[in-house]
Amino acid sequence: MSKLRKQHMAIEWHDIVNTESDIPAKNASLQEKASLVGRVGLMMLSVGTAAWRVRASMNKISRALGITCNADIGLLSIEYTCISGSETYTNAISINTTGVNTDKLNELEHFADGFADRAEKYSVQQFHMILDKFQDMKGNYKALSLGLASALACCAFTFLLGGGIIEMICAFFGAGIGNFVRKKLLERHITLFANVAAGVASACCTYVIFIKLAELLMGVSAIHQAGYICSMLFVIPGFPLITGGMDLAKLDLRSGLERITYALLIIIVATLTGWLCATLFHFYPQDFEAYELDPLLRTVFIMITSFCGVYGFSLMFNSTKKMAATAGLIGMCANTLRLELIDLAGVHVGLAAFIGALSAGLLASAIHHWIGYPRITLTVPSIVIMVPGMFMYKGVYYIVINDITTGEMWLTKAVLIVTALPLGLIFARILTDKNFRKSS
Incomplete structure (x- = not known):
């Protein structure tokens, strides 16, 4: 050779x-x-x-x-x-x-x-x-730690999307193994398409194994298969999607378009890999099983899982634990506000995403002078949990099976939210940073 x-x-x-x-x-x-x-x-x-x-x-x-x-x-x-x-x-x-x-x-x-x-x-x-x-700075975390961070983030994400304890447990193991595999491939400098496809396939297959074991040994209902999408959400490229939108706002068109194209490539490979795995195992993107929670208890769980989700994603971005915890607190406030606006006030998902991102940007701007971190290290991780990875997957899934109308509906929702998130950070920056506010 x-x-x-x-x-x-x-x-x-x-x-x-x-x-x-x-x-x-x-x-x-x-x-x-x-x-x-x-x-x-x-x-x-x-x-x-x-x-x-x-x-x-x-x-x-x-x-x-x-x-x-x-x-x-x-x-x-x-x-x-x-x-x-x-x-x-x-x-x-x-x-x-x-x-x-x-x-x-x-x-x-x-x-x-x-x-x-x-x-x-x-x-x-x-x-x-x-x-x-x-x-020569090495990453703060090894592959195993990054797998656990991904597991924590996607487990929390599952609850925020409506999943229950069964889906959360299976997504925990699926995402953990999936990101571990991807990290190992990245350490070997395996190319983008291959490491994304392998990571997603590993996550989906792990979820399938755990949910089938639960069905066999515990008599769990097949409706819990719906959570397989959550196990692959660690790969959704929220960072380049959001920074790409911010570059477009500053008329850095080349960088903005290249970043968004890069993100779209990952999304396409990830969603098609997820669809292929779902087809092989006869899984479908169903709605989660409904369950009742006291409204106050639900809000508390949303705050906890929002913090855990942002904390996990921040660790995946190689943030220090203190930086990740700070981003987690910002994300906890911003994401809880977003979800409560949708559920309690009936606010449109796009507008709620904008308000959530705006609040995250304003919170980060208010505290970054005291903690010494650049705002982008706090704002982007704190809203990555708002990126609609499930909507993207459902959109591609339904288009692939020729249900174009349903696919377009999910993709339209995803585009609205993905557009709203960087806009929220952009306007927060315009309000709080005179250097960003002016064209120069």
Whole structure:
């Protein structure tokens, strides 16, 4: 077998700079300054943040170095030009894949914020050595821990969607094993379509095994098969869907469209894999079995499961436990408000999603100065639980079996909610951040 050759060649950043020089970065050559600007931008891009945040970090570095930078940013690549007087330096750089890492995002944000204070003290080589440490940061959690985080999130999600204890238990094991399998494949650098399909198939098959055992050993009704959809919801790409919408709002059309396309690819592969598994095992997306709960007790359970769901998803984004708990508290308030508006006030699901996301954005803006986390590390995880993964699956399922009318109904609901979520965060940011509010 021939040796694997990487399609995206690694950039040797230390070869670009004079490693022997101790000249402060502010006095370095334009090429060396541009290497810092580009590397910071590329690392910001790799952690899954929106293009306008990538550009903002590149601008902070550029201003501190006394140069001007213009950048065109996509999902995986950046083309940028640095200008100093009559000199210009243009570069095109890219990464091989994308993901979400809120802990590294937080560290990079702090690095960019404090860069100006060190630009006249540290050399370009010293800055690259600092960035090397960020580059080498390992994930906070192993595959088993991420499987448990996914299990917790999808178990909570199941209750919020109307499932009972049987569906919650089966979804817990299904999602846990599914995300564990996907993480193991990601560690081996298996390509996107394969790791998504394998993760979803593992989750669905695990759910089937557990529900069939429950039917055989405990006489559980077949109606509990409806929860198999919940076991695969860990794969729904809420982060790129929401950041893509935010990029569109800032007219970063290239990045916004690329992110949404990336999210759609995952959704299509995941839903078609789920449909195939359902067809093989003769499972159908039925309604959950109805059960009665005291209204006050129901609200308490909604708050608990909303917190658990957001906490689990935040851990999957590599948030620290403190960051995940903070996002969980915000999500608990925002999602409980959303669901109560729908159930008690009869508010349309799209409007309720907008209000829920708006409240999450306002809460994060109110506290982020005290806790020191970038808002996006709190806001997006706190509303990912509102992304209508079940609606997306049902829409694709019914279209595949030629029930176009029903499929269109579910997909329309999904589109309305997915559109409303970033809009809520956008308007929260407009209200609380003058830099975001203005076109500049």
